[in-house]
Amino acid sequence: MNYFKQILRFAKPYKLYAILNIISNIFYALFGTLSMVSLFPMLKVLFDKTERIRIKPEWEGILKAKEYGEDYLNYFVTQKADQGNDDVLIFMVILVIGMFFLKNIFSYLAMYFITFLRNGVLKDIRNELYDKTVELPLSYFSEKRKGDTMARISTDVLEIQHSFLSILELIVREPLMILFTILTMLLISLKLTIFVFIFIPISGFLISLVGKKLKKHSDKVQQEQGFFLSIVEETLGGLKVIKGFTAEKIFGKKFQESTSRFYSFSNSLLNRQNLASPTSEFLGITVIAILLWYGGQMVLVEKTLDPGLFIVYMGLAYNILTPAKAISKASYGVKRGNAAAERVLEILNTTSPLQDKKGAIEKNDFNTDISLENISFKYEDEFVLNNFSLKVPKGSSVALVGQSGSGKSTIANLVTRFYDVNEGSIKIDGTDIRDLTKKSLRDLMGLVTQDSILFNDTIKNNLLVGDQTASDEEIIEALKIANAWEFVKDLPSGIETNIGDSGNKLSGGQKQRLSIARAVLKNPPIMILDEATSALDTESERLVQSALENMMKNRTSIVIAHRLSTIQNSNLIVVMQKGKIVEKGTHDELISKNGVYQKLVTMQSLES
Template identity: 55%
Template sequence: MDDNLKKIIPYTKKYKRNVVLNIFFNVLYALFSTIGMVFIFPVMQVLFADGEKVTKYPKYTGFIDAIGNWQEYLFYYVNEYSNKYGVYYGLMITVSLVLITFLLKNLSNYFALQNITKLKNGVLRDLREKMYNKIVSLPVSYYSEKRKGDVMSRMLSDINEVQSSFFLILELIIKEPLTILFSLGFMFYTSWKLTLFVFIFMPISALIITKIGKTLKAKSTKAQQEGGYMISITEETLSGLKVVKAYNAEAYFSNLFKDSVNRLFKLTNAIAKKNNLAQPMSEFLGIVIIGVLLIYGGNLVLVEKSIKGSEFLMYIGLAYNILTPAKAISKASYQMKNGLAAAERVFEILEVKNPIINKENAKEISSFDKGIEIKNVTFAYNDDAVLKNFSLDIPKGKTIALVGQSGSGKSTIANLLTRFYDVNNGEILLDDENIKNVTMHSLRNQMGLVTQDSIMFNGSIADNVKLGKLNATDEEVITALKIANAYEFVANLPEGINTNIGDSGNKLSGGQKQRISIARAILKNPPIMILDEATSALDTESERLVQDALEKMMQNRTSVVIAHRLSTIQKADKIVVMHHGEIAEQGTHEELLNLGGTYAKLVSLQSLDS
């Protein structure tokens, strides 16, 4: 059994009832499908009048014998009613049996499909939920190497492919094979000589179809990867549309997209070519088998006279009854290869080991009492160390500012404090407790984060602010907006705090988004605030409003401020100047200016008043 098939089985346990009912109704479908064809035989006997006349009621010698002598019982009643009411009445009985059997066959098929649909949709829902939860739980570092579009493709199209293709396995192992098996059983019972011909040709047909399907899984995997890349290009183009247009790069991105679409076009055509060949090829091979049966069977009927004409017609009907499930099996086996390739990509993400998880006995913390201590921390994103044996004390209630050139490790400290990444060496202590021994949920509950890029979500202003406190009232939202110097412009919007701000907040200016981001942190009201270059992308007026909001927010809080604009951190209790992952200088604004070192040069370069 394929490994990916084994992995999908646990998801079906929740729907055992639907699996059992699907199998039950598929067995009935296969049975009635075969019996329907067998019941055509009595119709032929009546029409051609070459059936055995049974005038005495067959003697009952047990249930098994009665099943084996079903024809005698049937012919007795047909003969009895034909003598009483005419041959036409006997024909009505046999035709009615055929119709009832085919009705039961199709009802069984309906109930089987209903149950497989519930199973497929249920597993699809569960897989999507698990996939989304996995995507959210994976660390930030995972997405620095992955294209978002590829992840989205796995979440949407690949899981859909698993749903549409994978559960054909129930058809492959129950419905269609049983239909073939039951039909072959009656065929063998009717004429073992003719059936031997079928057994000779069926493996040859299967071998030819298998040969056609080779390499299909590999091509399906490539097509799904290309689909992910195509979605990535679309997502990146839309996210950076202003840059694309400003640099007249439409043609460049159009060519990227065109190349991807063309590769996908070729791959999907190659897959479709083999998929499309499967059904007509299996049907043609089936007709070849029936053609051989007609030649050989015709000899048995016309020359050897070892089989009746009506029996032979029923036999051909049974042989043709094998064709439909044989076609379904060949088509399903091809689709299964697509499903296997898609499942491989889905489980590739589901099975990623998350390096940043809670320890088994991790503690819940509900308060922050002493301070933060960074002890001898070394950290590298790849091979080059960003922080080297870095140590820093952040006492409770103090504002610590981190400054330095790009790449000096400032933002890395914010990532480590929030456990978006884990340290390679050393430790970070919160109230003398290593943050690795604390649950991430309770750790992040103690922290508020305001970044340079104000992350906004498509929804109302209230929705975005309430991320800080999901059960907040409108009054609490308005209070937070006022402290963040945001309520003045929000109050003038058409629907106030209920105004939709568009995708990524594109209806707002940078300064407005940043103030809403600050309001979100204020509403959360955490004891520790981390500000990662929160004003670096703003104009002077917006910066003044945002800086005022930040100062209000930092009152009576422990704050770690990562700053590019040095004017924003002059009131900090301690300024730490970083250089290549190490502390170059530290002290207050005045102390560092008097030192006349790196910080004084940075201040001078930014033309600030000391």
């Protein structure tokens, strides 16, 4: 129930709907009971068992409520009978129809109000899950499958709505239905009702045995669903490679193995779940059958119970079965919902290590320098950077070069605070970036990565990620600076052209120039360029390099470069090996040293 309490906080904004649902359910339970009781006068009239009473009975207290009810009914029927039997029957029919009509009206209203609550909770959980997913650091998702996260946001949240929140529907309605019915049954026959209570706990115990392992089975189903969604996501992302290497069978086999496990787990879960309803119904009918025997003795042998009342009593006893079945199904729903809630709350309850500290500073300008002071960092066990120090003065361009794995891209991740350093500090204008709000820190920076990350939207909307308030004229100007306007202006809808999933309707060079245009539109004082030209052909590289040079004018830049030809004009080139600086200086100074940088330049010249 702990998970249920945590999920219940999402229902607070919709408490008015919950109150209206409770009120509707109270009336539903009341009229549901009265609809069965209203059959009794009809039966008495039909069997002509109505005692003729012409003096209006008087109320003598709650202990004689049953006798008062019967006498008043007989008095009422006697009065109507004096006017003609047809009138009595018509009135009784109208009474029965009226009771059932009111019962169903309030049933609909209860469902109407709970719909807003359930869908509202569904919406709010999904919104909070998405916000949390965006808030959590990159390190969290490097260990998780994307498909599993997608399954939690889609399927698991839906499971909470279907099974977990069904308690909200049943928590008032079904118990009240049972309560009102039992009170009425007690009024009809105390002895018979006590007899019923002997069998109810036995039935409840047998039903509970069915659902014991439900959460475990449900958890397996949901985990497997996350796994095969991950395979689908990876397949769509790597379709070129799969087709190019004719690896369809490998991935097909992996997917089929996952769906086979899902098939097995789902069968086990649903068969156990499906056993709930017939089990509870069979046990209920068994109780009814025993009641028929015991009650029949009271009617036929002992003659202590009116036959009409006994028929109504049997109807009421059967009336308990529906809510009892619903409660038993809901208890299985809670177990299934528990597994889903556990997976959803695992994300929601995860505390991001990169949260803004209390009293974090909003920094809106950049004045002097970026300073990396004796920083050390590791992703897992081994340090990627060791006691690394570097100063990037305002207005300068600093390039980081070195072989793969030397720690260049790690510095970009740390300066933008996608990760926090393990030791040392990174400062902007003398202030530790951990003392700044993440938003204000990242607002000072523009990022262009090796992989052009674009979205399935128009060119305009992709660029507006950089500045939501930008006008079309500012967007076009940014495209011109990024050498992208030359191809955008020829597209069928210009900046309103949709570029497809991940921008795949465009070439690699075109995508990269749009990424640069997005950074230009943001117009930040600091630019982080993480191997922005390494994946391009020579012609595209020339255009992108020209765009980068346009963009870096009058800006502070940290350039992570694989192709050394792109950083020869940098104010400072830092050569890295295994997380440490081995050389630094301008291009000409490093060439004259005839060291590591010279070897890298020579190697690349030979490669080209």
